[in-house]
Amino acid sequence: MDISELLDGLNDKQREAVAAPLGNYLVLAGAGSGKTRVLTHRIAWLIAVEGISEGSIMAVTFTNKAAAEMRQRIESTLSQHSSRRLFGMWVGTFHSIAHRLLRAHYLDANLPQDFQILDSEDQLRLLKRLLKLHNYDEKMFPAKQACWYINNKKDDGLRPHQIDDNNDKQEREWINIYRIYQDTCDRAGLVDFAEILLRAYELFLKKPVILQRYRQRFQQILVDEFQDTNKIQYAWIRLLAGETGNVMIVGDDDQSIYGWRGAQVENIQRFLDDFHKAKTIRLEQNYRSTGNILQSANQLISNNSNRLGKDLWTEGDKGEPVGIYAAFNELDEALFVSSQIKIWQEDGGELNDCAVLYRSNSQSRVIEEALIRAQIPYRIYGGMRFFERQEIKDALAYLRLIANRQDDAAFERVINTPTRGIGDRTLDVLRNLTREREITLWQATQLAIGENKLAGRSATALLRFCELINSLAQETEEMPLFAQTDFVIKHSGLYEMYKQEKGEKGEVRIENLEELVSATREFIKPDDAEDMSDLSAFLTHASLEAGEEQASPHQSCVQMMTLHSAKGLEFPRVFMVGVEEGLFPSFMSLEEPGRLEEERRLAYVGITRAKQKLTICYAESRRLYGKEERHIPSRFINELPQECIQAVRLRGTVTRAYNQSAVGSVKISPLNDSGWKTGQKVKHGKFGTGTVINVEGSDNNTRLQIAFQGQGIKWLIAHLANLEKL
Numbered sequence: 228m229d230i231s232e233l234l235d236g237l238n239d240k241q242r243e244a245v246a247a248p249l250g251n252y253l254v255l256a257g258a259g260s261g262k263t264r265v266l267t268h269r270i271a272w273l274i275a276v277e278g279i280s281e282g283s284i285m286a287v288t289f290t291n292k293a294a295a296e297m298r299q300r301i302e303s304t305l306s307q308h309s310s311r312r313l314f315g316m317w318v319g320t321f322h323s324i325a326h327r328l329l330r331a332h333y334l335d336a337n338l339p340q341d342f343q344i345l346d347s348e349d350q351l352r353l354l355k356r357l358l359k360l361h362n363y364d365e366k367m368f369p370a371k372q373a374c375w376y377i378n379n380k381k382d383d384g385l386r387p388h389q390i391d392d393n394n395d396k397q398e399r400e401w402i403n404i405y406r407i408y409q410d411t412c413d414r415a416g417l418v419d420f421a422e423i424l425l426r427a428y429e430l431f432l433k434k435p436v437i438l439q440r441y442r443q444r445f446q447q448i449l450v451d452e453f454q455d456t457n458k459i460q461y462a463w464i465r466l467l468a469g470e471t472g473n474v475m476i477v478g479d480d481d482q483s484i485y486g487w488r489g490a491q492v493e494n495i496q497r498f499l500d501d502f503h504k505a506k507t508i509r510l511e512q513n514y515r516s517t518g519n520i521l522q523s524a525n526q527l528i529s530n531n532s533n534r535l536g537k538d539l540w541t542e543g544d545k546g547e548p549v550g551i552y553a554a555f556n557e558l559d560e561a562l563f564v565s566s567q568i569k570i571w572q573e574d575g576g577e578l579n580d581c582a583v584l585y586r587s588n589s590q591s592r593v594i595e596e597a598l599i600r601a602q603i604p605y606r607i608y609g610g611m612r613f614f615e616r617q618e619i620k621d622a623l624a625y626l627r628l629i630a631n632r633q634d635d636a637a638f639e640r641v642i643n644t645p646t647r648g649i650g651d652r653t654l655d656v657l658r659n660l661t662r663e664r665e666i667t668l669w670q671a672t673q674l675a676i677g678e679n680k681l682a683g684r685s686a687t688a689l690l691r692f693c694e695l696i697n698s699l700a701q702e703t704e705e706m707p708l709f710a711q712t713d714f715v716i717k718h719s720g721l722y723e724m725y726k727q728e729k730g731e732k733g734e735v736r737i738e739n740l741e742e743l744v745s746a747t748r749e750f751i752k753p754d755d756a757e758d759m760s761d762l763s764a765f766l767t768h769a770s771l772e773a774g775e776e777q778a779s780p781h782q783s784c785v786q787m788m789t790l791h792s793a794k795g796l797e798f799p800r801v802f803m804v805g806v807e808e809g810l811f812p813s814f815m816s817l818e819e820p821g822r823l824e825e826e827r828r829l830a831y832v833g834i835t836r837a838k839q840k841l842t843i844c845y846a847e848s849r850r851l852y853g854k855e856e857r858h859i860p861s862r863f864i865n866e867l868p869q870e871c872i873q874a875v876r877l878r879g880t881v882t883r884a885y886n887q888s889a890v891g892s893v894k895i896s897p898l899n900d901s902g903w904k905t906g907q908k909v910k911h912g913k914f915g916t917g918t919v920i921n922v923e924g925s926d927n928n929t930r931l932q933i934a935f936q937g938q939g940i941k942w943l944i945a946h947l948a949n950l951e952k953l
């Protein structure tokens with residue numbers, strides 16, 4: 228093919244990266260400068276010009292959606308001359324690639340062939356159960372913290388025996404919890420998200436022959452959004468690349484927003500140190516946003532320290548100023564957004580081109596309601612995802628048990644859904660058996676029945692349950708996946724159960740179950756899942772991929788998502804809502820060094836999603852988590868250049884003038900009758916200084932939630948805590 232075609236639509240710096248000789252490269256550049264575009268063209272270049280076989284290329288993207296897009300783009304670039312599909316190339320997220328490896332080498336990875344993925348909610352449930360079973364005090368060892376502990380250790384590549392307890396009793400207990408949890412997962416053939424990565428890493432470490440094979444195969448490795456890789460991902464890439472691999476990473480330190488989840492922006496520097504003769508290429512021209520938007524983003528991020536430093540410029544127009552809308556409250560904000568979207572639509576704009584971005588999922592409901600009232604279709608990325616809904620998880624749990632009887636998480640979920648008279652006492656007998664004999668719940672059930680450990684009625688009920696699962700498996704064995712799913716929903720009792728649920732909620736659940744059947748009907752098994760059964764492939768898809776997007780809507784609709792999930796995307800029209808002190812930046816971030824800067828990077832990510840028009844909203848009062856609070860505009864608004872922003876005033880309504888002088892200090896809420904207010908600085912004998920972030924109850928029952936510097940967040944009873952107001 229004509230080489231120039233591969234370089235068309237690229238500037239000089241981009242070309243340099245795309246056409247660079249084989250080697251190690253860091254493409255370091257700000258938002259919208261074409262990093263992802265460079266990566267895509269580079270792959271096409273490697274295949275078409277360097278003559279590299281597509282089977283030697285691995286590309287890591289941040290979402291599965293991005294992976295699909297990248298594959299499609301490369302295919303269409305290359306197929307201008309010959310139509311081809313890139314079967315041999317591996318493109319996906321770290322998780323999907325690692326999962327693929329584990330599937331291919333399940334024996335070497337010490338997993339059963341039909342191992343299943345445990346999502347975050349299932350993980351938490353399982354931990355709750357295990358902590359109880361092993362008599363851990365819930366207050367001292369909350370399940371959430373256990374989850375966090377375990378995932379963190381795994382992200383750092385550590386197994387229980389590798390963790391140093393420093394002679395600390397508490398730490399020893401956490402290590403023990405990790406061990407108990409891991410043993411249970413291993414028996415049940417379950418892997419959580421962090422486990423997928425760690426196990427794939429260990430697979431390479433423990434099986435040099437396998438590592439060697441993949442090293443020889445994947446000579447070309449490319450990673451997008453590198454600033455958000457964690458320790459284990461970095462170690463894995465390094466191991467795979469070895470001395471001979473060629474690695475191109477692209478990233479932007481200013482967009483590192485997953486530090487709270489273990490991502491290490493230092494990996495960029497580490498790459499330069501570790502990879503032989505790694506060369507840095509910088510891109511500085513932004514192609515995405517108008518001048519006003521870009522200048523706002525640049526100025527905002529200049530408030531952060533320790534940046535690698537980048538200048539972004541654009542040849543484009545200044546465009547409209549960035550709008551700042553001061554809403555009275557969250558309802559006013561939602562109404563404003565929906566009315567602006569209507570105007571956009573009436574002016575001929577596409578709904579698909581509009582995005583509403585928020586800091587936390589809980590903000591979406593009010594906006595959704597306003598959109599529904601205005602009859603504007605929308606789609607939510609993340610949030611309550613389709614595959615996370617209760618009824619869907621129930622149905623999936625039956626399917627999982629059919630695929631693998633040892634799946635304890637699925638067993639627990641459906642053993643009494645719908646109710647079949649199996650009480651907690653019976654379950655406790657089973658759970659205790661799993662602990663004593665180190666077996667799974669399914670095995671414990673067989674044992675308990677076999678050894679007559681249960682009262683007659685319970686034994687019968689359990690026996691019936693096992694028969695139900697076995698017969699569902701048998702009867703659907705030969706069916707196509709959608710028929711199997713439909714059959715299981717109808718014959719497990721789930722359908723009947725939800726049919727009886729009153730009102731709209733029940734109807735929606737039934738609709739969702741039907742939607743699940745359609746989802747299985749439309750499901751196309753990906754190329755990399757050839758050796759899996761349709762059912763296993765679908766279950767994997769449900770846990771790994773589908774979280775990114777709500778099922779179905781085919782019409783054009785407004786895109787709603789958190790700022791975190793907007794990374795890498797772009798939209799002509801963007802609304803950033805809830806840009807208030809205490810919400811964004813969040814109160815928690817104010818107390819931890821480094822966190823405020825991460826919040827600012829998140830704001831930078833948000834602003835740089837916009838191509839043509841950006842509006843930033845804040846509400847002066849907001850009801851969130853059931854409490855009404857007065858807010859002041861975020862310091863981030865204050866950090867934008869005056870000449871690029873403009874207060875939005877609506878015709879016919881009076882909006883308060885946008886007042887920058889009020890920006891930047893801690894929000895003040897009205898006094899609680901106990902005399903406490905949020906924002907109050909306090910000193911505590913043991914925990915030191917902190918800020919009140921929540922006030923609940925009154926008089927002697929007043930409870931304060933306080934973010935202590937370096938000590939985390941605690942709830943204290945106000946009149947007992949002996950607090951000094953500062």
Ligand SMILES: Nc1ncnc2c1ncn2[C@@H]1O[C@H](COP(=O)(O)OP(=O)(O)OP(=O)(O)O)[C@@H](O)[C@H]1O
Binds near residue numbers: 241262479482513796
């Ligand atoms: N040389 C170019 N000429 C015209 N348009 C370009 C050029 N390079 C990139 N673009 C366009 O600019 C936009 C941003 O590109 P891209 O998404 O690759 O940037 P990015 O650096 O990956 O951004 P982010 O940091 O947000 O991930 C895209 O719409 C892309 O098609």
Ligand SMILES: [Mg+2]
Binds near residue numbers: 262263264795
């Ligand atoms: Mg990108």
